Amino acid sequence: MKGYRKIIHIDMDAFYAAVEQRDRPELRGKPVIVGGDPRKRGVVAACSYEARRFGIHSAMPGKIALARCPHAVFLRPRMAVYRRVSAEIREIFHEYTDQVEPLSLDEAFLDVTVNKKGNPSATCIAECIRRDIRTRTGLTASAGISFxxxxxxxxxxxxxxxxxxxxxxxxxxxxxxxxxxRKFHGVGKVTEEKMLAMGIRTGxxxxxxxxxxxARRFGKAGNYFYDIAHGQDHRPVNADRMRKSISRxxxxxxxxxxxxxxxxxLRELADRLEILVRKHAVRGMTLTIKVRFSDFLCIxxxxxxxxxxxxxxxxxxxxGLLLDAADVGEKRVRLLGMGISNFEIRDPSGIHRQLHLPFSAAYCDTPAGCGRPPVA
Known part of the structure; x- marks a missing residue:
């Protein structure tokens, strides 16, 4: 890929469930579901590949998962353990490059165009990283390599x-x-249905x-869809990236x-949001709801x-209290959203402080900075 950037995306395989199966060998080969109690409106945070064969996936209500796989093993998340393993994995990344952009505890982008090993092959580096992860943690990871x-x-x-x-x-x-x-980032259920109606089924x-x-059909997102359909995305790997908000x-x-x-x-959104908050290990102090009415007024x-x-x-x-304060009344609603922001962070002095951010950042329809990949 001479003249192009060399980007690796590492994604751990069924991370939470895999850690549980590693630490409890008797669970290997069994359908493992990490999440809340299915008898108390719990939600699936993660599941093993054995459980996925039953159609179980993250954010699914636990009671549905239990109905699909009655013999599944349900476990409460051990976030401290997952964070510790994630830190081990990031140490491995930094042995190859400092251009690491974590997306969550179980995935990250790495730019290895210039790397600490002086290895010109991004594929070789990805294989070495996967080998190191397996050797040191006992877990497997999948990798994607491109420009x-x-x-x-x-x-x-x-x-x-x-x-x-x-x-x-x-x-x-x-x-x-x-x-x-549906594989294109930013294409959710509603957008997919709209595209299918237009005869758009593939890239x-x-x-x-x-x-x-x-652009006429999808607004700002239309430009993004056009760019990625043509392989254009010049967003850099941002080692200093700080998540501003989490929302659904x-x-x-x-x-x-x-x-x-x-x-x-709101209950469904909260269940989904709790999964993300725990997965990304963030501590937000501000909760915001977003309501768009049938007349497109948004508050x-x-x-x-x-x-x-x-x-x-x-x-x-x-x-619920915010919904009451919004005085929604009997107006018809076309969109409902919920977000967490104002994250608690630690500065170099060790003192915690809050990062205040606008809710609008939580609902950006497209990633910023799409365009042509740099060519030498």
Missing amino acids: NKFLAKVASDENKPDGITVVPPHAADSFIGRLPI ADLRRISRVEL EITFSEDIEGRDRLTAV TRSVTLDRPIISAETMTIQA
Whole structure:
């Protein structure tokens, strides 16, 4: 990939569940689900590949997971253990490069264009990192290698678990062309349905649509979709990246109304958000809800507590109070969102402080900085 950046995306395989199976050999080969108690409205945070064969996935209500796999082993998350293992893995990354951008406890981007080993092969480095992870932690990781972040991240999911996929510049068009549209970052359920209605099923279909038409149909996101369909993404690996907020939102296929229905959606959002908060090991002090009505009027309401907001129960209670304060009444709602921000961080002096950030950052539709990959 001469003249191009060399980007690796490392993604641990079923990380939480794999750690549990490593530490408890009797669980190996069994369907393991890490999350809340399924009898108490718990949600799946992670699951082993044995459990995935039953159609179980993260953010699924525990009661549904239990119904699909009654003999599954349910375990409460051990976040301190996962953070410790994650730190071991990041130490391995830094033996090869300091250009490391963690995305969560179990995945990261690495720029190895220039690296500490002086190795010109990104593929060789990725294999060495996977070997080191297996040797030191007993866990497996999958890797994607390409000349930009979008392609590297998609590639890492191609041969899971314990696989590696390389997308060199000359193969990018064919790789993107055969990708199902749901594989594109930023294409959620609603956007996928809209694209399918337009006859867009793969990257090749998306590439046939003009930038102007995509912008007309999808707004700012249209430019992003056009760029990645053409293999253009020059976002750098940002070693100083700090997560600003974590959020989830739901756009309804049909507008809804009524306090009970909105509360039920808030509970679902809170369950999803708790999974993300624990996965990313963040401690946010501010909770915000976002409501978009049928007439497209959009409002937000926030509350800042004197302690970190972590549990779904706390989120649901506070979000309900914010919903009351918003005086939603009987207006029909087309979108409901919930976010955590104002993260507690530690400065060099060891003193904790809060980072105050606007809610809008939590709902950015597209990653910033898409464009052409740098060519020598």
